[in-house]
Structure formats: C-alpha cells, structure tokens
Amino acid sequence: MNMKKIDKIFLIPIALLGLFLLSPLKTMAIGQVTDPIEIKNAMREKSYDETITIVNTESAKSFIQLSSAGAMSDWVKFYKTAQDTENINEVEVLPKSKIDIIARFTIPEGAPNGKYQGYISVLRQAADFISDTKDSGNAVAQKIDREVTVEVNDIENIIFEASLIPEKYDLTQGDLLKIRVIYDNRGNIEINPQINLKIKQEEDVMYSAIFPYPEKTIKTSPYSLLEIPSLEIPTSNLKTGKYKAIFLISQGEKYSTEKEFTFSIGMVKFANANNISDSSTQKSLLPISIKNLLLITATLVLLLTIKLKFKDRSKKNRYKI
Amino acid sequence: MNNKKIKSLCASFLIFSLSLTVFAPISQIQATTIGTSLTRDEGSGANPIVKAKWEANVDRYTDAISTAGAQFDPTGIYQDNKTISICAIVTDPDGLSDINNVYADVYYPEGIAVGEHHVKLSDQDGSTGAGCGLLMQEDSLARLSKSEGYDLFCDSVRNQNNNLPTFSTGYDYDEICAADGELMKETAAVYCAEKDLSYEDPSGDYRTLILAQDKAGKDGTLDNYFTYRAMTAFETDFSMINYGTVKLNTHKIINGDLTWNAMDQGNASVRNVGNTRLIMKVQQDDMGLGKTDGSWNVRYDGRVGSDATFVNYFPDASAKALNDPLDLSEMNEMDFSIDIFKFPPEHGSDSYAGNMTLSAVKTDHLCCSTS
Numbered sequence: 001m002n003m004k005k006i007d008k009i010f011l012i013p014i015a016l017l018g019l020f021l022l023s024p025l026k027t028m029a030i031g032q033v034t035d036p037i038e039i040k041n042a043m044r045e046k047s048y049d050e051t052i053t054i055v056n057t058e059s060a061k062s063f064i065q066l067s068s069a070g071a072m073s074d075w076v077k078f079y080k081t082a083q084d085t086e087n088i089n090e091v092e093v094l095p096k097s098k099i100d101i102i103a104r105f106t107i108p109e110g111a112p113n114g115k116y117q118g119y120i121s122v123l124r125q126a127a128d129f130i131s132d133t134k135d136s137g138n139a140v141a142q143k144i145d146r147e148v149t150v151e152v153n154d155i156e157n158i159i160f161e162a163s164l165i166p167e168k169y170d171l172t173q174g175d176l177l178k179i180r181v182i183y184d185n186r187g188n189i190e191i192n193p194q195i196n197l198k199i200k201q202e203e204d205v206m207y208s209a210i211f212p213y214p215e216k217t218i219k220t221s222p223y224s225l226l227e228i229p230s231l232e233i234p235t236s237n238l239k240t241g242k243y244k245a246i247f248l249i250s251q252g253e254k255y256s257t258e259k260e261f262t263f264s265i266g267m268v269k270f271a272n273a274n275n276i277s278d279s280s281t282q283k284s285l286l287p288i289s290i291k292n293l294l295l296i297t298a299t300l301v302l303l304l305t306i307k308l309k310f311k312d313r314s315k316k317n318r319y320k321i
Numbered sequence: 322m323n324n325k326k327i328k329s330l331c332a333s334f335l336i337f338s339l340s341l342t343v344f345a346p347i348s349q350i351q352a353t354t355i356g357t358s359l360t361r362d363e364g365s366g367a368n369p370i371v372k373a374k375w376e377a378n379v380d381r382y383t384d385a386i387s388t389a390g391a392q393f394d395p396t397g398i399y400q401d402n403k404t405i406s407i408c409a410i411v412t413d414p415d416g417l418s419d420i421n422n423v424y425a426d427v428y429y430p431e432g433i434a435v436g437e438h439h440v441k442l443s444d445q446d447g448s449t450g451a452g453c454g455l456l457m458q459e460d461s462l463a464r465l466s467k468s469e470g471y472d473l474f475c476d477s478v479r480n481q482n483n484n485l486p487t488f489s490t491g492y493d494y495d496e497i498c499a500a501d502g503e504l505m506k507e508t509a510a511v512y513c514a515e516k517d518l519s520y521e522d523p524s525g526d527y528r529t530l531i532l533a534q535d536k537a538g539k540d541g542t543l544d545n546y547f548t549y550r551a552m553t554a555f556e557t558d559f560s561m562i563n564y565g566t567v568k569l570n571t572h573k574i575i576n577g578d579l580t581w582n583a584m585d586q587g588n589a590s591v592r593n594v595g596n597t598r599l600i601m602k603v604q605q606d607d608m609g610l611g612k613t614d615g616s617w618n619v620r621y622d623g624r625v626g627s628d629a630t631f632v633n634y635f636p637d638a639s640a641k642a643l644n645d646p647l648d649l650s651e652m653n654e655m656d657f658s659i660d661i662f663k664f665p666p667e668h669g670s671d672s673y674a675g676n677m678t679l680s681a682v683k684t685d686h687l688c689c690s691t692s
Contacts, residue, residue: 027584031397031554031595034683035524051386055397055554057594096398121680129561129674136673137563138605143680144553145602163483169475170500180480184387225387262495 030064030124031055032144037120039105039150039223041157041188047106048188049082049224052146054101054122056093062124065090066101070118072150075105082224105150113153119145158255159186160220162193164247166263167230173240173266177233183220190219193255195231196248201241207233240266367414369533371543372497372509374409375478375486376529381406381513382477382485384547389484391547395520395596397554402442402517409462409531409543410474410497412509419535423462423512426532429455430525430549434687436598436648442519452523453689462512462531470511471504487545521650523686524551524596553683554595555647557655558582562589562677564659571661574622577654589655591625591679593647599681601625601643601655607636608675611665618665622658631658646684655679 033053042048056062066089068076077087079102093099103120126139160183167178185191192213199207211231213219220226242264250256376391377384384391395403407425411417426447429435435452447456465473475498478485483494496502503509530544558581567573578588593599603623610619622631625643634641647653 027399027556027558028560029397029399029554029556029594031552033394034551034553034595034597053385053394053552055552057396057398057554057556098394098397119682123678126560126676129563129676131563131672131674134670134672135563135565136567136608137561137565138608138675138677139561140557140559141676141678142555142557143678144555145680145682146553147683161484165480165483167480169498182483264500267500 027058028124028126028140028142029057030062030122030142030144031057032122032146034144034146036147036149037103039148039188041155042105042107042150042152043154043156043188044107044111044152045109046189046222047104048150048222050103050105052078052101052103052120052122053098054091054093055098057096059095061095062093063090064093065123065125066103067121067123068103068118068148069121069145070148071116072105072118072148075107075111075116075150076120077104077106078102079104082221083218105148107150107152111152114151116150116152118148120148121145155188157188158191160184160191160255160257161186162247162249162257162259164231164245164259164261166245166261169261169263170267171235171263171265174236175265177231177235177245177263179231179233179245180227181229181231182225182227184225185220185222188222190221191251191255192219193249193251196250197231197233198246199233199238200244200246201238206238206243209233235265238265242267366419366535366537366539368539369411369413369420369535369541371489371531371533371541372410372412372492372503373474373486373488374407374529374531374543374545376405376407376547377478377482377485379404379406379515380477381408381473382482384482384485385550387484390487390545391485392550393518393547394550395518395522395524395552397552397595398520399556399592399594401520403520403549404515404517405547406513406515407460407462407529407531408473408511408513409533410470410504410509410511411531411533411541412503413533413535413541415535417508417510419537420510421534421536423464424459424532424534425462425514425516426459426530427457427516428528428530429453429457430523430527432689433523433525434689435521435523436651436687438651439521439523439649440519442517444517445519454528457522457527458516460514460516462514465511465513467504467507467510471498473513474498474511475504487543489543518549520594521596522549523649524549525686549596551597551683552595553597553599553681554593555591555599555601555679555681556594557589557591557679558587559585559589559655561585562657564657567659567661569661569664572658573660574656574658576627577656579652579654581652589657590652591647591655592652593650596649597683598646598648598686600646600684602640602680602682603632603634603643603657603677604638604640604680605634605636605677606675608673609665609668610636610661610663610673613663613665616662618661618663620660620662622656622660624656626653627656631656640678640680642682648687 037050039048066078082102121143123143126141129137129139163182165180195211197209198205217228244262247259385394386392413419429452431454441451445458447458479494526546532542534540617635622633624631626645629644632643
C-alpha cells in the first residue's frame with residue numbers, strides 16, 4: 001500500500017468526523033416573554049394593547065400560531081403593529097430572531113365587573129407523524145403560555161406622562177424650534193390633550209400659542225406610547241438669549257400636567273460636537289514613580305562613571321605620549 | 322574631590338539603586354508568611370460625583386421597552402448571552418484628572434436562587450456563588466472622548482430614550498447638557514463598559530452600583546436597578562414520539578434520556594433555555610382510537626425526569642401539568658407512555674398517528690435559604 005492510499009484511509013474518516021462535529025445538532029425550540037399581562041381598571045368597549053415578544057431560536061424561519069384561552073379569550077385579537085386594522089392568527093419569525101406583535105384586548109359592552117384570567121399562547125406546529133414501518137406515534141408541537149389578568153370596572157383612571165423633547169437646545173437665529181411630543185398613557189381611557197405653550201425670557205412672555213391634538217392622529221390608547229407630529233415654532237421674532245418653554249398639557253378640566261425646558265438662541269457658536277476638541281485623547285504627563293526615578297538616576301550615574309573612566313584613560317594615554 | 326572619589330561614590334550609589342530594584346522582589350519571595358494589616362488613608366479633597374447612570378443595549382442608548390429605566394430581553398437561545406452596556410457621567414470637584422477609576426458592580430436579584438443547574442459565565446467572578454443578591458461582577462468603565470460622550474448622552478439618550486437614566490439629586494439633562502455645562506467644559510465625562518448576562522441568568526431586577534474613585538481613595542456612588550425580563554423558552558431533541566407497535570391492554574413506556582441527541586435520533590430530552598423556571602404541560606388527541614361506551618379507548622402518561630411520578634391524561638383534555646419544574650438551564654428526560662383498551666375495528670390500518678402539544682408555563686423562581 002503506498003503512502004497516498006494510507007493518507008486517504010486516515011483523512012476521509014477524520015474529515016467525516018469533523019463535518020459531524022461541526023454541524024450543529026438541530027433542535028426544536030420556542031420562546032416567549034412571559035411577564036404576566038395585567039390590565040387594571042379596564043373599561044367596557046375600550047381597547048388595550050399589549051406587546052407580545054416571540055423568539056425563534058432555530059436556524060430556519062418559523063411560522064408561529066397565536067391563540068388565547070381562558071375567561072378573556074374571546075376579547076383578544078392579534079395585529080402585526082398597533083396601527084394595523086387587519087388581525088392575524090399566525091406570524092412568520094425569521095431564523096434566530098425575535099418579533100414583537102400586538103395583542104389587542106377589547107372589553108365587550110356587557111362584561112360584568114370582575115377579574116378575568118387566561119393565557120395568550122404562541123404555538124409552533126409540527127409536521128405530521130410519518131413512519132415507514134407500521135409504528136404508531138405522535139407529531140409534537142410546542143407552545144408557550146403567558147398569563148393574562150383583565151380587571152374590568154367603571155372607574156376612569158387617568159395617568160399619563162408627556163415627553164417634550166426639542167430637536168436642538170441651542171438654536172441659531174432664525175431656526176425653527178422643533179419639539180417632539182410623546183404621550184405615555186398609563187391610564188384606562190384614551191387621551192387627546194391640547195398643548196398650551198408659553199416661551200418666557202425671565203418673567204416676560206415672548207410667545208404664546210395653543211396646539212390642539214392633531215386631527216388626523218389617532219387618540220393615544222390606554223397603556224400605550226404614541227408620538228404625535230412635532231410642534232414647529234418660528235423663532236425669528238426672538239432675540240439672542242436664553243429662554244424657557246413652558247407647556248400646559250390638558251383636556252378641559254379632566255386632566256392637566258406641566259412641563260418645561262430651557263433653550264438658547266444665538267448663544268452657542270460652536271456647539272457642534274464635531275468641533276469639540278478631545279482633550280481626553282491627548283497624552284497627559286503622569287508623575288514619575290520612585291522606582292522609575294531610581295532607574296533613571298542609576299542609568300545617569302552609570303553613564304557618568306563610563307565617561308569619567310574614559311576621561312581617565314585618555315589622560316593616562318596622554319601622559320604615556 | 323578627585324575622580325577616584327567621585328567614581329567610588331557613583332559606584333556605591335549605583336549598587337544601592339540596583340539593589341533596591343533587583344533584590345527587593347527576591348527578598349519578598351524568600352519571606353515566610355506574615356500577617357498584614359493596613360489602615361485606609363481617608364485622603365483629602367472632595368469626593369467624586371456620579372451625576373447620572375444608565376444601562377442599555379450595546380448601542381448604549383436603547384433597551385427592550387419604553388418603561389422608565391432599562392429592560393432587557395434574554396436571547397432564549399442555549400448558551401447565547403445578552404451583552405449590555407453600563408454608562409455613567411462622573412465629575413470631581415478636584416478636576417477630572419483626579420478620577421482614578423470608575424467601576425460598575427452588578428448584583429443578582431434579591432431573594433432568587435439560581436438552582437443547581439445554573440452555570441455562571443467565566444467572568445461572573447464577583448462571588449463564589451450566584452443569585453440571592455450576591456455580587457455578580459465588577460467591571461471597570463472606560464472614559465469616552467468628549468464628543469462621543471456628549472453626543473451619546475445629550476443626543477441619543479436625551480432625544481431617543483429620555484427616561485432611561487437615573488440622576489443624582491440636583492442633576493438633570495439641562496444641567497449636564499448645557500452649553501456651559503460640565504460635559505462641554507470637560508469637567509465631567511461619560512464612562513462606559515460592556516457586560517454579558519447569561520441566557521439563563523434569572524429574570525428579575527439587578528442592582529447596579531457605579532463607584533467612582535479618585536486618587537486619594539475618596540469615592541462617589543449612584544445605584545439603580547435594571548430589569549431582565551422573563552423569557553420562558555424550551556427546546557427538545559425530538560419532534561415526534563414513536564410508540565412503535567403497541568399491544569392491547571399493555572402499558573407501554575417510551576423512555577427519554579439525558580443525552581442531547583441529533584433531532585429524532587435518540588430518546589426524548591427537554592432543556593430549559595429561558596431565564597425562568599418552567600412547568601411542562603402535555604396534551605394529545607386520540608390518534609384515531611376513539612371512544613367506547615363514552616369512554617376513551619386510550620390513556621396516556623407523561624413525566625419530566627425519571628424521579629417524578631407519571632401524570633396520566635386522556636385525549637383532548639386540557640393541557641396537563643407534569644411534575645417537577647425545569648430549573649434554569651436544566652436538561653432532563655421526557656418519558657411518555659400509552660395504554661390502549663380497544664382497537665376500533667373501523668380503523669383502516671394497524672398504525673395510528675396523532676398530535677401532541679408540549680407547552681411550558683413560567684413558574685416562580687427558587688427562594689434563597691433564610692440561613
């Protein structure tokens with residue numbers, strides 16, 4: 001047997017073993033975020049959105065079926081996004097990825113006050129059981145359940161947080177003051193407040209306006225977050241200086257909250273972060289440690305000794321001459 | 322002084338200096354065990370101040386949901402960790418150059434035990450154990466450049482995830498991001514580090530402490546909690562249960578095993594790959610065996626682990642919970658059995674096929690012992 005043949009005899013099984021070890025063992029898996037869903041003070045004929053997070057841990061895409069069970073099972077419909085109006089019963093999840101969908105709970109008109117419990121489930125269906133012999137058996141599907149509690153009553157509960165975030169805090173003269181408006185509705189009724197804005201310089205009111213809730217924007221649903229179109233305020237009439245923007249967010253006498261922030265016009269000429277010098281990247285002079293100092297001194301002394309010896313020799317050589 | 326004298330003086334100094342650097346370590350090696358003690362020098366000057374801190378995904382400003390503070394989802398994938406970033410804004414009244422180091426200490430959630438199957442990541446070396454509020458790990462934070470830090474906090478965090486940070490009393494976005502503020506003047510800076518959470522680290526609230534220490538040993542701290550959201554997930558190495566040939570009125574058991582096989586190539590095993598404990602449930606149809614006199618012609622059993630007692634169930638009943646929950650990252654065998662009381666004569670063949678649904682529901686974490 002020549003060497004080439006011997007090599008093949010050894011290499012082929014090693015390569016096959018390597019391929020076996022490197023190829024991942026396929027598993028069947030499913031996952032869901034399972035923090036319990038609790039909708040408190042739910043009101044009849046109102047809808048409440050909850051996010052469902054599903055994980056496909058496999059290396060192939062997976063179709064996940066959505067369902068509900070329990071006392072509230074008829075109240076739930078699933079949507080790809082909060083803006084969608086067509087509900088879904090199944091969702092495609094890409095390989096090794098996560099997807100968020102919306103479970104919308106709509107409380108029926110005649111639901112009596114009380115606590116309703118059940119589950120929201122995600123299910124990965126299995127292929128049919130097939131056997132090439134006369135064996136009997138089952139195909140195995142996988143499911144994850146998430147607990148749900150809906151508490152229905154008649155009490156209106158208004159809790160919300162408003163975030164008003166300017167695009168820039170330091171404007172140049174003539175810039176528009178663009179303000180993002182985000183409502184975080186934590187209450188059980190939908191909200192559509194108006195915004196009363198005052199821009200003040202010290203105690204003087206320099207600008208005042210009322211912004212109604214935008215007509216074409218959906219109301220902010222209970223237990224949801226919504227960003228409405230930005231406010232745009234011209235600043236051409238405002239002089240260079242520091243200002244305070246004060247907002248009153250309200251709906252009649254039902255509810256109101258106040259927010260404020262400060263901004264400047266024409267005060268910062270080089271606020272662009274790109275122009276900021278990075279002194280942190282400059283090298284700083286660190287104090288020399290005692291050990292290093294001794295080593296430097298020793299080196300200097302060594303050099304001095306060599307120099308003196310060299311001088312000595314040259315003197316001796318001179319005397320010889 | 323003549324040259325000879327200078328030379329001898331230099332040589333003596335040279336020998337003395339070298340002996341200090343060369344022989345000192347040797348003398349340490351030769352020393353026998355002695356008791357050591359020290360008293361911390363309280364130092365002088367003012368304490369550093371941690372103005373704000375936050376945790377986020379690796380981009381340093383996003384997290385899983387819009388709730389205030391940081392929330393993260395585990396991967397739900399076996400041995401696939403979740404990397405998070407921890408950042409802080411630190412200043413020192415004695416100047417930023419007085420800051421010696423900034424550390425982040427992450428603690429396991431309080432009152433939650435991880436169980437015997439949990440395996441810590443190699444760098445989670447803060448304590449000998451895990452869970453029950455123990456220190457998970459301490460990491461050093463690195464200082465970002467001025468522009469990087471300013472853009473991160475005053476643009477990305479402030480505008481896109483406004484309720485993410487925790488502030489020390491007296492500090493807010495306006496103070497920190499002002500045009501004449503400390504980030505601009507570089508008397509404060511942003512420090513960040515990355516940290517891995519294991520796929521199986523328990524769901525719950527993790528305390529994170531930022532400790533800024535100056536060169537005199539004085540420190541400033543700020544702490545908060547981030548949430549590792551509950552993810553219930555499991556995987557199996559089987560997609561079918563083959564009962565083989567079954568005799569009438571003979572209880573046939575199909576055993577699982579503790580080996581993770583290639584798909585459908587061995588006995589059945591199940592593994593918890595989420596960050597909650599979970600209870601397995603099972604539900605089956607009648608496989609076409611039907612009913613006689615109103616009673617099912619078949620009954621099944623199932624269990625997780627060979628120590629648990631079998632739970633029996635009939636077709637089409639609601640999902641039956643199996644005994645013994647799966648702890649964090651626990652892998653165990655799944656045993657099933659079938660008992661057929663009558664083969665329906667109208668069935669066209671000797672083989673019967675059906676569907677089984679394995680489901681999982683989250684259950685409470687293990688508690689820490691009070692001792």
